[in-house]
Amino acid sequence: MRTYQVTQREGELLGPIDWSYDFSSYFDGYCVSDAAKRDMLFELVESLWHLERASLKSQRLEVLTGFGGDYWHELLAIGMYDGWPWWKPVPSICVYRVLGPEWHQLPRISAWRAKP
Secondary structure, eight states, X not given: OOOOOOOOOXXXXXXXXXXXXXXXXXXXXXXXXXXXXXXXXXXXXXXXHXXXXXXXXXXXXXXXXXXXXXXXXXXXXXXXXXXXXXXXXXXXXXEEETTEEEEEESOOEEEEEXXX
């Protein structure tokens, strides 16, 4: 008889976005100018701020992101998520995709709207 233990990691939503998070550290590895990094940082934080505010008002939202082509995805959750790939709390959104819910950390959000 064999006995063994398996460790399985599962990310979880830890609460609303922690606005003291160092968002700029995400762009450290980008090969662009500092001005471009600042622009991307501003867009990211602004999008997350608006989405979180609308979500807190219980609005149903859809987002158009850089990971889904030209498709709108229903926003299921927004906040600090500690799942793959970092396994530490990172500002994230959860959207509904073809195979079910997917978490995306520090997403590039092209646009968002109230769900019709």
